[in-house]
Amino acid sequence: MAKVLLGVCGGIAAYKTPELARLLRKAGHEVDVVLTEAAAKLVAPAALAAVTGRPVRSSMWEGVESGRMDHIDLAASAERVIVAPATADFLARAAAGRASDLLSACLLVTRAPLLLAPAMNTCMWEHPFTRRNVAALSALPNVRWVGPEAGELACGWEGPGRMADPATIVAALERMSKRDLEGRSLLVTAGPTREPLDPVRYLGNRSSGRMGQALAEAAARRGAKVTLVRGPVDLPPPGSGVKLVEVTTTEEMRREVLARWRKVNAVVMAAAVADWRAAHVAPQKLKRTGETTTLELRANPDILAELGRRRGDARRPLLVGFCVETADLAEAARAKLAAKRCDLLVANLAQEALGLPTARVEIHRPGKKPLGPFEGPKADVAENILDVVAPLL
Structure with a gap:
């Protein structure tokens, strides 16, 4: 021992x-x-x-x-x-x-x-x-x-x-001390993505990346070979056993995920990607010219939904999605679980997770009651999530 x-x-x-x-x-x-x-x-x-x-x-x-x-x-x-x-x-x-x-x-x-x-x-x-x-x-x-x-x-x-x-x-x-992921490989995403508006400003969110990184590190400790695709965060490099790939935009994250997803046993999409990007990125800093301005936005690709479509009925690799809401969590989680064709969907409220060292999550499964809630420091909640993931691999 x-x-x-x-x-x-x-x-x-x-x-x-x-x-x-x-x-x-x-x-x-x-x-x-x-x-x-x-x-x-x-x-x-x-x-x-x-x-x-x-x-x-x-x-x-x-x-x-x-x-x-x-x-x-x-x-x-x-x-x-x-x-x-x-x-x-x-x-x-x-x-x-x-x-x-x-x-x-x-x-x-x-x-x-x-x-x-x-x-x-x-x-x-x-x-x-x-x-x-x-x-x-x-x-x-x-x-x-x-x-x-x-x-x-x-x-x-x-x-x-x-x-x-x-x-x-x-x-x-x-x-x-668990080693129940020995011989398995996981692809994990973490953090926000940023979409530039001009050379100074960007669209982003308050995701800290802690949950995704905690999942990657916990999976490595449990024996898995782990690749972490991480957006811009204020975190140290992940611990040993985790290969880090750093990205900034949603398209960059999509490209890195699509290059790797077929080679792993599970994809854990914990990143809070930007849903929108600027239709036109200004080459110079946008100046304040009045009391109001208008930004034209275009939808970013939905990486999780794309993985669900590409995987089809194969059901491999295991697909774990995340969603963050501000209200009606259970209803939104059930809808996203079906729409994105996930095996598991980890759901939490923004006010209980974003930017915080702690989290409170439910894990939704097709045709079954949700598991949880699991609550505590994100490192502990990551272990709870992997306890659900490991037997499915």
Whole structure:
């Protein structure tokens, strides 16, 4: 199984971590534990050492006389990282990229999938600063979340903030280790497209590309060979195992998709392409000449519908479409599922997805009830979508 680095922060939920470590060992994982200074006051290092069979570390200064660099060695060897409980203070430090203790330094070194299990008071979890930190961490390609759960908290409050049960955390880790797309190939589109009006302006939309990129990266982790055709976005390059093709306009995306779609097992059209383009692109910047102006627009090709037509009755490759609406989501999704001849249609409301690190989606299927809703950080929702896609390939 995997080498797991378990980070424990100074929340009262730290008392659950010996059980978490025990379940990880039972599942066959090798577990190294790093405690923050506060965590060491709440859970006995000896208990965790006994459960894992390995030394527990908490200081940057341990072993320096012998030349050891624990923050490098532990993080570089870890294949999975869990932080449970992840306190508000830890999330703030992690989001800021600080390396003020051994655990936070390890996070700057590792490139392994990182599972965060938050635990804190409800007001702390809902505070704008914490929401900002969660959003910043959610934008990282290797970050996943489990919890927090709602219920009675140690402080006596009721609400979200309770750390997920150890068994739930282990189950979330196992999902991160899936290889159910081994030997499969996927073509994924992501982001917006931009249609120029003049050398300065363009028609576009608020798509961030996060969902499409999360799908591509998750599929690669699950063993697939992935090509990501991505519009102009403010995102880092995708993780290892994903071939990136960058485009700007809808026609450019269409050309790249049509060159590849017959060679893959599934096409996942997560991009929010521009439906319209300027009938005439001005060679110079358009000047303001009055209070109103008129733009003549022409319809762009519908790439998803074209794939459905070209595929015909072959039903291969699997065709997964996306739609975003502002109202009447279910009705619009059913209509588009039929019109575009998709196998699956992932539907969401603009106000719950566009430009956000989180999403809430339903997955519509021909002749069946929709699945979901699936809600949470886009990296987690991407896993939910692939859980539906994988058995169909």
